Amino acid sequence: MMRTVLLSLLPIVVFSTYLYGLRVLLLLSIVIIMGTITEYLWEKRRSKKVSEAVLVTSILYTMTLPVSTPFWVASLGIIFGLFFGKLVFGGFGRNVFNVALVGRAFIYVNFPEPLTISWNKVASGIQGGFGTYITNGIDVVSEATPMILFNNTGELTDIYSLITGIVPGSIGETSMVLIVLGAIYLVYKKVASWQIMISSILGFLVTSTVLYYFTDVTIANPIYGMLLGGFLFGTVFMATDPISGARTKKGKWIYGSLIGIVTVLIRGLSLFHGGVMFAILIANIFVPIIDYFVNEASKAKKKNMEVTS
Template sequence: MLKESFSKYFMNQKMMRTVIISLIPIIIGSIFFFGWRTLILLSLVTVFGVGTEYVFEKRNKKKISEAVFVTCILYTMTLPPSIPYWIAIVGIIFGVMFGKAVFGGFGRNVFNPALVARAFVYVSFPVPLTIQWSKAASGFPGGFATYITEGVEAVSQATPMLIFRNSGDMVDFKSLLIGNISGSIGETSAILIILAGVYLIYKKVASWEIMAGTLLGFLGLGSIIYFRGNTEIANPLFALVSGGFLFGTVFMATDPVSGAKTKEGKWIYGVMIGVITMIIRTYSLFTGGMMFAILISNTFVPILDEAIKGLKKHKKEIKKKKEGVAV
């Protein structure tokens, strides 16, 4: 009965359910690190995100996509634990409306809706998005015993990227892997994100080519800049597990709708994201860069895929002509 009611209003998208499954350990980890507020925040964002899509799809007599649940989770995981509820809600409404609905709904959006939402609140409400952070709990029961963990009051206790930008100090690698550091809700634990990436690749839901291309572009340019003696960036491995790079690589860059579709395009698209992220981190005022890098690369995807398809078609025509002349 429940299944029939669900299918009445929602599209059947098995791929999206797989992504949600991969995110469950990260959600549980976020509660452990920052408290139950993260789950409340996620619930509110999901209600308003699904509600916004319902309003638009109802007018077109279409079902709600299960992808909107993924959008809501990914968006929430990129937010600081202490962000005001109303700001998070405004962000998801904007993201679903202008990142998805205005393009015609699921499958037609050019940009990743979760990142559209994140970019909107990032530039509109910079203080709660870039200054107000929470300490990560360590040791059982951690955040399971509190609404939200204690707030960060000094730069020396801020996120790894901010600490390095302001003092040159690097958080120990073990903490970066485990995730008991200040940061966005779901972006702190490198281990959980990597395991999710392996699971998505195993299930053939996420493109390993895009992930590999992104890592190649990021580490390649990062190594060149670092080993040339630029002290403005950390060593490439630290940079790899800091900020939202890994989370963006696994979940945002591999979005099947806004990402590249052709095999060659996936590699180029991934490298582009990695390179742009490193450029932004090194030469701009932003400590991260992954969000903007993916959105910028999204704009080139249609042209990139069409160019590759056109090139392949041209090569086939040339091959046919040569074969015809040979005969």
């Protein structure tokens, strides 16, 4: 399962290197090393081995960061995420929250400047960023990413750029084509839940439509909004985490819908630009409750059918 996710992320890593330069690979390597050391030191006490999940967590976490994120900040994030998001709960398979997002939320709150102000231009041409360490920084922060541009000026980036991913943003969250291809591959391999993906998108589109057409809340139109920020990346690779996500069939639909709804509400009613990170973490809290009531409802229905028959 972990190797399948790694394969689905490989094209995104390569494309992000093309966009931003070789620092992507260096940042990724440092995060993987720090994450592996953290888990190794913890598991060594229990005479257990490091799981392949730490590689997936490290890559997903890195893909949510701006390429210019200081190495020490990124290292603190992955250490915090692994320790407080997984290891203290008992290690692999016991985490309540998505581990990568725990790490990102930690540095987002404690070190907001590198995650909200420092953005880099995207490379172009055949060679792209493969021949440079890092692309140039963006001076006008208000126009740094499509999401920030819309929130500050109301201007929408052209849809072609949003779909292809040739726009500034977090390292791996911009290429919608590769994200969708990754989603198809994960669903085909039966590694990720298509119910969670579809319900997240439906929850997002329905809520966006209501707020966009029937209220004064300032949000992008539903289709553009879905392509802005890291919503699709989070939906495909974070929300579908089999450990922290819902496990019952009906629970997956409820869980996914909750993520889509909360993402839109955070975008429209708070100061945060993206929303999907906090939406997934909030939904993680309700997963045990959702699955519990779904199971109880199923038992009650089965019992009633037995009594009737």
